[in-house]
Amino acid sequence: MNSMLRKSVLGVAGLAFTGGVFAGPIAAHADTPTVAGKPVAAVQADKPDMGKLIPHGVQGAQSRIDLSDEQAANAKAIIAATKKAGLPERAAVISIATSLQESKLENLGHLGDKNDHDSLGLFQQRPSSGWGTPEQITNPEYATLAFEKGLKQVDGWQDMPLTEAAQTVQVSAYPDAYAQWEQQAADLVAQHWNS
Numbered sequence: 001m002n003s004m005l006r007k008s009v010l011g012v013a014g015l016a017f018t019g020g021v022f023a024g025p026i027a028a029h030a031d032t033p034t035v036a037g038k039p040v041a042a043v044q045a046d047k048p049d050m051g052k053l054i055p056h057g058v059q060g061a062q063s064r065i066d067l068s069d070e071q072a073a074n075a076k077a078i079i080a081a082t083k084k085a086g087l088p089e090r091a092a093v094i095s096i097a098t099s100l101q102e103s104k105l106e107n108l109g110h111l112g113d114k115n116d117h118d119s120l121g122l123f124q125q126r127p128s129s130g131w132g133t134p135e136q137i138t139n140p141e142y143a144t145l146a147f148e149k150g151l152k153q154v155d156g157w158q159d160m161p162l163t164e165a166a167q168t169v170q171v172s173a174y175p176d177a178y179a180q181w182e183q184q185a186a187d188l189v190a191q192h193w194n195s
Contacts, residue, residue: 046194048089053186055090056161059179063100071105074122074140075188076195081144089189090158091151095144097185098166099123101178107138123147123170 067075075096082092099105102124109120118126121138125131125146136142150169151157157165162182167175 047190048193050186050190053089053093053189054182055159058182059161059163060176061180062183063180064184065100065104067105070107074099074105074107076192077140078122078144079189079192081141082148084141085145085148087148087152088158089193091148092189092193093182093185094151094157094162094165095147095185096188097162097178097181098147098170100181100185101166101172101174102170107140109138 065071078095078099079092082089082095085091096105099122102119103122105122107122108124118128118134120127120134121143122140123131123137123143123146125137125143127134127137131137131146132142137146147169151165154160154165154168157168160168161179162185163176163179166172166178170178172178
């Protein structure tokens with residue numbers, strides 16, 4: 001190869017390399033979204049966005065319990081019913097947190113003297129208050145759909161703190177107690193929404 005051609009080839013290769021060095025890092029970061037100059041972490045496609053699950057951040061100290069297989073199955077049943085109702089992940093978070101407070105995700109039957117009136121099931125719904133028959137409200141899907149029907153009737157529930165939305169439906173003697181379960185409920189929805 002003559003020296004003029006070799007110099008030309010090497011010059012073009014050098015320009016390509018130099019251009020790649022200078023443009024490469026810039027181009028590599030060009031598609032990374034930023035907020036206030038900081039890169040935003042990519043959200044896994046198979047997990048719901050925690051910002052949608054807990055839009056207001058958790059309120060107060062959080063409680064957490066280890067779930068039995070039955071309790072985990074009830075959480076999954078709540079998620080399935082939420083999807084069936086065509087509601088977003090946030091509705092499942094509110095529903096699971098409510099059930100964690102009311103029954104620890106246990107489908108409770110009549111508890112005798114320990115019963116709060118005639119409260120039953122995952123949400124401690126009362127047949128005498130029109131939630132359904134004992135058979136209906138001890139069915140996890142029915143109980144969830146009944147709770148979420150009440151939730152949908154709350155104007156602006158999507159924008160409310162969890163405890164306010166849950167309390168508006170449940171009318172509990174302990175209205176702030178639902179908030180303590182928000183993180184565990186969100187974690188369960190994140191884990192099982194797409195499974």
